[in-house]
Amino acid sequence: MTPSVGWLTLLEKELLRFWKVSFQTIAAPVLTALLYLLIFSHVLESRVSVFGGQVRYTAFLVPGLVMMSVLQNAFANASSSLIQSKITGNLIFVLLPPLSPLDMYAAYVLGAMVRGLVVGLGVFLVTLLIAPGELHLAHPAIALAFAVLGSAILGTLGVIAGIWADKFDELAAFQNFLIMPLTFLSGVFYSIHTLPPFWQAMSHFNPFFYMIDGFRYGFFGLSDISPGISLGLVAVAAVVLAAIALAMLARGYKLRH
Amino acid sequence: MNATPSSVPAVEVAGVAKRFGDVQALCEVDLRVEAGEFFGLLGPNGAGKTTLISILAGLARPDRGTAFILGHDVATDYRAARRALGVVPQELVFDPFFTVRETLRIQSGYFGLRRNDAWIDELLHHLDLTKKADANMRSLSGGMKRRVLVGQALVHKPPVIVLDEPTAGVDVELRQSLWAFIRKLNRDGHTIILTTHYLEEAEALCNRIAMMKGGRVIALDTTKRLLARFAGIIAHVSAERLPAEWTSRVRRRDGQIFYLALDDYAQLEALLASFRRDGIEVEELTIAATDLEQVFLRIMAGSGTSDETRVPALEVPES
Numbered sequence: 001m002t003p004s005v006g007w008l009t010l011l012e013k014e015l016l017r018f019w020k021v022s023f024q025t026i027a028a029p030v031l032t033a034l035l036y037l038l039i040f041s042h043v044l045e046s047r048v049s050v051f052g053g054q055v056r057y058t059a060f061l062v063p064g065l066v067m068m069s070v071l072q073n074a075f076a077n078a079s080s081s082l083i084q085s086k087i088t089g090n091l092i093f094v095l096l097p098p099l100s101p102l103d104m105y106a107a108y109v110l111g112a113m114v115r116g117l118v119v120g121l122g123v124f125l126v127t128l129l130i131a132p133g134e135l136h137l138a139h140p141a142i143a144l145a146f147a148v149l150g151s152a153i154l155g156t157l158g159v160i161a162g163i164w165a166d167k168f169d170e171l172a173a174f175q176n177f178l179i180m181p182l183t184f185l186s187g188v189f190y191s192i193h194t195l196p197p198f199w200q201a202m203s204h205f206n207p208f209f210y211m212i213d214g215f216r217y218g219f220f221g222l223s224d225i226s227p228g229i230s231l232g233l234v235a236v237a238a239v240v241l242a243a244i245a246l247a248m249l250a251r252g253y254k255l256r257h
Numbered sequence: 258m259n260a261t262p263s264s265v266p267a268v269e270v271a272g273v274a275k276r277f278g279d280v281q282a283l284c285e286v287d288l289r290v291e292a293g294e295f296f297g298l299l300g301p302n303g304a305g306k307t308t309l310i311s312i313l314a315g316l317a318r319p320d321r322g323t324a325f326i327l328g329h330d331v332a333t334d335y336r337a338a339r340r341a342l343g344v345v346p347q348e349l350v351f352d353p354f355f356t357v358r359e360t361l362r363i364q365s366g367y368f369g370l371r372r373n374d375a376w377i378d379e380l381l382h383h384l385d386l387t388k389k390a391d392a393n394m395r396s397l398s399g400g401m402k403r404r405v406l407v408g409q410a411l412v413h414k415p416p417v418i419v420l421d422e423p424t425a426g427v428d429v430e431l432r433q434s435l436w437a438f439i440r441k442l443n444r445d446g447h448t449i450i451l452t453t454h455y456l457e458e459a460e461a462l463c464n465r466i467a468m469m470k471g472g473r474v475i476a477l478d479t480t481k482r483l484l485a486r487f488a489g490i491i492a493h494v495s496a497e498r499l500p501a502e503w504t505s506r507v508r509r510r511d512g513q514i515f516y517l518a519l520d521d522y523a524q525l526e527a528l529l530a531s532f533r534r535d536g537i538e539v540e541e542l543t544i545a546a547t548d549l550e551q552v553f554l555r556i557m558a559g560s561g562t563s564d565e566t567r568v569p570a571l572e573v574p575e576s
Binding site: 004005006008009010012013016017020021085088089090092093094095096097098099100252256257 | 277311314315316317318335336337339340342344346348350351352353354355359363364365366367368369370371409413
């Protein structure tokens with residue numbers, strides 16, 4: 001018996017789970033992002049100026065939509081897998097084997113990251129077809145770093161929400177009253193420099209803002225805030241949330257009674 | 258699939274207590290199950306059986322006390338303890354995303370076993386699931402889902418197997434084939450711990466039985482000795498009246514039918530002689546031997562006590 005096989009199997013199961021319903025888990029969010037792009041770019045292209053006019057609005061929008069898709073789908077994957085397993089009772093199959101808290105954390109978060117990144121890549125490729133020539137990657141490694149860290153953070157938040165919620169209603173509240181507003185108010189559709197000073201200041205308290213802004217820097221080499229600061233804050237958030245999720249799993253919070 | 262019996266107990270529980278809110282689910286439970294035993298854990302709903310199993314499986318944590326599987330502490334050495342244990346849960350749960358074979362492969366992988374298809378095929382064969390190997394779990398009947406649960410518990414060849422009411426809602430044919438398979442596993446050296454509401458199953462299968470009530474073990478002995486402890490027969494006598502010396506033996510009266518507790522079959526002759534001596538006509542006489550159900554009912558009737566030797570009033574089953 002090889003210990004590492006256990007968590008790799010749980011990861012494989014998580015990947016199979018969303019792959020088997022890929023229309024719902026991959027194709028649908030790609031289509032949603034595409035609709036956002038078509039509508040917002042059509043309506044706002046000539047009305048909104050970003051980065052002092054150095055970047056067209058449609059091009060500005062694409063990285064935001066890609067990152068939003070990465071974040072939302074990473075959260076959805078981990079949280080829905082856990083809450084479904086808890087409510088249907090089949091989480092027992094994961095709790096009975098000799099999987100450590102770290103095994104469970106790694107498998108659920110990596111599964112979430114893969115789904116988030118696959119959807120993000122899908123959105124990116126489709127937007128390349130829709131708006132060819134609009135985008136080039138100035139710093140691909142930085143973009144990738146933010147995408148990986150962002151998906152890890154939201155995957156971890158998904159684990160925390162999935163463990164905390166006892167019913168779908170509570171998970172929906174977490175998603176609709178926390179994740180969704182933070183995502184939409186993070187600068188996906190606008191640069192925070194277009195906001196009044198108060199809301200600009202408030203945006204700095206939104207951790208999602210740093211993920212979106214840093215990811216966008218990877219495309220344009222331009223950002224609202226220094227990408228180094230963003231990367232540092234995002235990395236700290238990833239570590240803090242991972243510690244919280246691991247503590248919950250180690251205590252068996254709402255899992256082992 | 259052989260599991261060699263050893264001197265280390267399969268299960269050892271010492272002073273385990275567990276409370277859920279206002280409910281004391283387990284009160285200082287001590288229990289030892291030897292390797293290779295076919296052990297029965299009986300009790301009414303809420304007795305604490307499933308809580309005890311949950312603690313052994315690491316699904317619940319005791320407030321006090323310790324639990325070991327083959328010498329491995331379920332809390333501090335949980336990896337080894339869980340590898341040694343296979344649990345068939347009471348609830349009929351399944352993952353709707355996967356086929357039967359995928360379900361077993363995934364469960365095998367959780368225990369660190371890849372390329373386990375030879376054993377998975379054997380399990381599918383023994384559980385009569387070969388034809389359903391590629392069917393989605395959602396499409397299976399309740400009985401088939403129950404069989405998959407058994408397969409999942411056995412997929413890593415655990416030396417200790419806990420079956421929490423595995424035949425609840427299962428048809429007779431499956432029950433028989435399931436027990437034949439479980440008996441074979443026990444013959445091969447696997448320790449089996451069974452909870453069931455079908456007491457005739459426990460009587461037929463288990464070498465030793467613990468009876469639980471109110472979170473306590475109130476009886477623990479070999480099945481033979483438990484039956485012998487309450488050995489005796491019940492005579493159902495239909496007559497106008499009873500000879501005077503037998504009135505103290507009446508456990509219940511239903512019109513002209515008297516239910517008499519006798520020590521053994523030899524007392525029947527003395528009983529009938531008394532009727533002849535007093536000239537009382539016996540219109541009908543039937544007898545019933547003590548079975549585990551009667552033992553269970555008598556022990557359970559002594560509620561609120563952990564005194565195993567106390568023998569409460571005999572419950573006479575409806576005839």
